[in-house]
Amino acid sequence: MTSTAAARAEIVVDLAAIRHNVSRLRELVGPDVAMMTVVKADGYGHGMVEVARAARQAGSEWLGVATLDEAMALREAGDPGRVLCWLAVPGEEYAAAVAAGIDLTAYTVAELDEIAESGGERARVQLKVDTGLTRGGAARADWPAVFAHAAELEQAGRLDITGIWSHFAASDEPEHPANDAQEAAFREAVALAEELGMRPELRHLANSAATILRPSARFNLVRCGIASYGLDPAPGRTPDLGLVPAMTVRASLAMSKQIAIGDGVSYGHTWIADRDTTVGVVPAGYGEGVPRAAGNLASVWVDDRRRAIRGRVCMDQFVIDLDGDLPPPGTDVVLFGPGDRGEPTAQEWAEALDTINYEIVTRVGGRLARRHVNREDS
Ligand SMILES: *Cc1c(COP(=O)(O)O)cnc(C)c1O
Numbered sequence: 001m002t003s004t005a006a007a008r009a010e011i012v013v014d015l016a017a018i019r020h021n022v023s024r025l026r027e028l029v030g031p032d033v034a035m036m037t038v039v040k041a042d043g044y045g046h047g048m049v050e051v052a053r054a055a056r057q058a059g060s061e062w063l064g065v066a067t068l069d070e071a072m073a074l075r076e077a078g079d080p081g082r083v084l085c086w087l088a089v090p091g092e093e094y095a096a097a098v099a100a101g102i103d104l105t106a107y108t109v110a111e112l113d114e115i116a117e118s119g120g121e122r123a124r125v126q127l128k129v130d131t132g133l134t135r136g137g138a139a140r141a142d143w144p145a146v147f148a149h150a151a152e153l154e155q156a157g158r159l160d161i162t163g164i165w166s167h168f169a170a171s172d173e174p175e176h177p178a179n180d181a182q183e184a185a186f187r188e189a190v191a192l193a194e195e196l197g198m199r200p201e202l203r204h205l206a207n208s209a210a211t212i213l214r215p216s217a218r219f220n221l222v223r224c225g226i227a228s229y230g231l232d233p234a235p236g237r238t239p240d241l242g243l244v245p246a247m248t249v250r251a252s253l254a255m256s257k258q259i260a261i262g263d264g265v266s267y268g269h270t271w272i273a274d275r276d277t278t279v280g281v282v283p284a285g286y287g288e289g290v291p292r293a294a295g296n297l298a299s300v301w302v303d304d305r306r307r308a309i310r311g312r313v314c315m316d317q318f319v320i321d322l323d324g325d326l327p328p329p330g331t332d333v334v335l336f337g338p339g340d341r342g343e344p345t346a347q348e349w350a351e352a353l354d355t356i357n358y359e360i361v362t363r364v365g366g367r368l369a370r371r372h373v374n375r376e377d378s
Contacts, residue, residue, distance in 0.1 A: 007252065009368055011368050011369070014248070017245065017375065019055075019057055025224050035061060053079075064084050071083050075100045086128065090114065098123040105126050106150070112150055122158065122159055128165055129166045129189040140185070163202035164202070165203065173234070173237075179214060183205065211224055253331040256280040259273050260273065261273050269311070278323070279310065280327065282319070284317065284318070285313050285315045285318055293353050297309065298349050299344055300344065301335075301343035308321045
């Protein structure tokens with residue numbers, strides 16, 4: 001990309017960290033379980049195509065995306081491997097996706113028909129069953145009808161049922177009773193599909209948290225998103241796997257200056273200086289996906305110290321407390337990173353803002369440039 005280390009504000013993504021994380025997860029599940037790296041939502045904000053390439057290099061047999069546009073963008077970028085897509089609405093361009101060899105997901109008889117009638121080659125279709133998340137997927141009462149229809153279309157040579165899968169509601173809470181119930185329901189769904197004559201090659205249920213915390217749910221493929229990016233899917237519950245956060249968000253300080261006790265800072269003066277101090281202007285705001293809610297809550301890293309955000313985060317900028325220091329404009333400001341030098345992490349931002357690390361990394365973007373690097377040591 002065009003940015004340099006002096007960019008106003010940018011996302012720096014360490015692809016060596018992604019490869020390292022995917023390899024660690026691969027080692028954890030062993031050779032009999034296929035690895036799907038989930039790269040939806042622009043690779044959780046890390047850049048879908050670059051992450052996909054790194055995941056393939058680290059041995060991911062599969063990539064997972066939500067939308068057909070994402071799946072087609074992977075093909076346009078030259079990825080020839082297995083890709084599963086799981087969220088469609090009526091009227092999707094199935095024909096192009098089928099021709100491109102994308103595995104589609106069907107929840108209903110109507111979707112199976114729409115895919116089968118899209119023309120051209122035999123579609124690869126995976127059946128998604130709702131085992132208790134109560135989001136997408138065939139409702140339990142509809143399994144017999146959906147499965148029977150899928151088996152019929154497969155026997156008629158109209159499509160291939162390549163997988164059957166489901167998704168957990170609470171895999172980040174391993175003691176939650178929904179996990180056992182969902183795994184049991186999933187086993188019933190697999191048995192029913194087999195009774196109806198289907199032999200789907202893939203059976204999968206686990207996202208990152210379940211992959212790590214619930215080996216019984218790995219079946220023969222796992223779908224790892226957040227852990228591939230080096231973030232903890234179940235903070236406080238995950239054993240240390242040596243995963244490395246791949247994303248750093250940094251900016252160049254726009255200015256620093258003296259302020260006096262009693263001065264109100266940023267819109268609405270929600271912070272009033274409680275002493276004479278110095279402040280810095282960071283040129284990134286909610287237009288870059290820095291949450292406005294971070295005002296007076298999160299902190300950043302400048303000159304080897306944590307610096308508190310003071311007052312509201314604006315559209316283009318926010319203000320930090322420099323505690324008497326006056327670093328020159330251009331000084332490096334790290335909003336969050338892997339944490340190995342002491343800087344805040346996406347996990348810390350998530351805790352400060354009462355959200356999850358997924359949202360922190362996925363929402364940053366806007367005007368931020370994204371730069372991909374390969375750090376030697378990760
Ligand atoms: C996003 C997603 C995943 C990945 O979840 P992580 O918790 O990030 O590992 C897996 N499966 C489905 C269906 C998803 O939507």
